[in-house]
Structures are given as structure tokens and as C-alpha cells.
Amino acid sequence: MPNQGIEENDYANPGKQTKPSYCRTDIPETGTDASLTGAYREKISADKKSLQFDVEVDVRDAGWYTVFANLYDANRRIYSAENYVWLEPGVRNVTLDFDGALLRKSRFDGTLTLENVTLFGATFEDFDGDVYTTQAFSYADFSPPVVEITALITHVQTGDTMVFQTKITQTGRTTANAYFLSAYLCTENGEMVDYVKVPPFRRSRGRARMT
Numbered sequence: 001m002p003n004q005g006i007e008e009n010d011y012a013n014p015g016k017q018t019k020p021s022y023c024r025t026d027i028p029e030t031g032t033d034a035s036l037t038g039a040y041r042e043k044i045s046a047d048k049k050s051l052q053f054d055v056e057v058d059v060r061d062a063g064w065y066t067v068f069a070n071l072y073d074a075n076r077r078i079y080s081a082e083n084y085v086w087l088e089p090g091v092r093n094v095t096l097d098f099d100g101a102l103l104r105k106s107r108f109d110g111t112l113t114l115e116n117v118t119l120f121g122a123t124f125e126d127f128d129g130d131v132y133t134t135q136a137f138s139y140a141d142f143s144p145p146v147v148e149i150t151a152l153i154t155h156v157q158t159g160d161t162m163v164f165q166t167k168i169t170q171t172g173r174t175t176a177n178a179y180f181l182s183a184y185l186c187t188e189n190g191e192m193v194d195y196v197k198v199p200p201f202r203r204s205r206g207r208a209r210m211t
Contacts, residue, residue: 031121045100054094059091103139
């Protein structure tokens with residue numbers, strides 16, 4: 001089961017990570033002898049829905065292994081991916097898929113770093129403490145969703161009312177569709193101040209401004 005969530009890890013102490021949520025070490029076919037080579041290659045998937053990394057593994061015992069890694073942008077936003085995969089002996093590549101929708105939503109342009117790469121087997125885990133820096137990417141390199149918020153254009157204070165205007169972009173469809181728009185207003189400390197839900201509105205392909 002590739003690329004599932006991961007439990008909390010202690011990466012300040014290599015070798016003490018919690019196993020990923022789908023890391024299976026309780027079946028006879030789990031591999032017992034393999035190691036990371038430290039070689040990584042990245043590319044955008046053909047459908048532009050993910051950023052893929054080939055993680056090179058030197059396998060000496062055939063079996064099921066789990067490879068896990070974190071991806072960071074310069075703002076230290078974290079993305080995680082894992083792959084639970086059968087590997088035959090030899091030097092093999094395990095592909096990790098990082099969700100392009102999340103990378104697009106970050107609106108970040110620049111290089112990313114692959115960190116905390118870990119290989120899990122039946123009785124061991126191999127941790128690579130080095131940092132791999134990618135080529136530069138743009139959030140626009142990834143496929144847009146059917147509809148997305150593309151900009152918070154303005155906000156104005158009128159008496160006791162604060163008004164926000166948001167740009168909504170719909171792609172891939174030419175027929176009108178109904179949407180709800182909701183938002184939380186929070187303090188800098190994350191405390192919720194207010195919640196607003198805009199009544200259903202219909203939008204065909206293109207851009208619209210919602211207040």
C-alpha cells in the first residue's frame with residue numbers, strides 16, 4: 001500500500017523512528033537484508049499529479065520492504081510519502097509519490113529537500129541522515145484541480161464588518177457547477193474568531209470574484 005500516512009517520528013534521534021503506518025514486519029515474506037545507496041532522482045509524473053522520487057535500494061534478500069521520506073520546501077512545510085513494495089535481489093528503485101495537489105496549494109516556487117529517508121525491513125531500519133536538494137520547481141508545474149481558490153484579492157474594514165474578496169478559478173469543465181465557499185477567521189495564534197459560509201453559487205469555466 002503505497003504512500004499512506006505516518007505515525008509520529010523522532011527524527012532528532014536516527015534509528016528511533018516509529019514505523020510507517022503500513023510498514024509490515026509481521027509476515028514471513030518481509031525482507032531481512034537491504035540498504036539505501038543514497039542515490040535519488042526526481043521527476044514530475046506524466047499526469048502532473050505528483051512529484052516522484054526514485055530511491056535506490058541495494059537488496060540482498062527478496063521480500064517486502066517499506067521506504068519512507070519527508071519532503072520540505074524553504075518554509076519547512078512538510079510532505080510525507082511511503083511505499084510498501086516487494087523487491088528482488090539487486091539494485092532496485094522504489095518510487096515515492098508526493099501529492100502534487102498539496103505542492104500546488106503551497107504556492108511555493110524553488111528547490112525542495114528530501115530528508116529522513118528510511119528503509120524498513122523485518123528486523124532493521126536503514127536511515128539516511130543526508131539531505132538531497134532537488135532542482136527548482138514551480139507550484140504551477142502541477143495539474144490544477146477542477147476548482148481552486150487562486151487569490152485573496154482584497155480585504156476592507158467597514159465599521160464592525162471585515163469584507164474579503166476571493167478569486168475562484170474553475171478548469172476542465174465548460175458546464176456550470178454549484179459550490180459552497182467557507183472560511184475561518186483566526187488570530188495569529190490560531191484562535192478562531194469567526195466562521196462564514198457563502199450560500200451556494202454556480203460557476204462555469206473561468207474565473208470569478210467572490211465576496
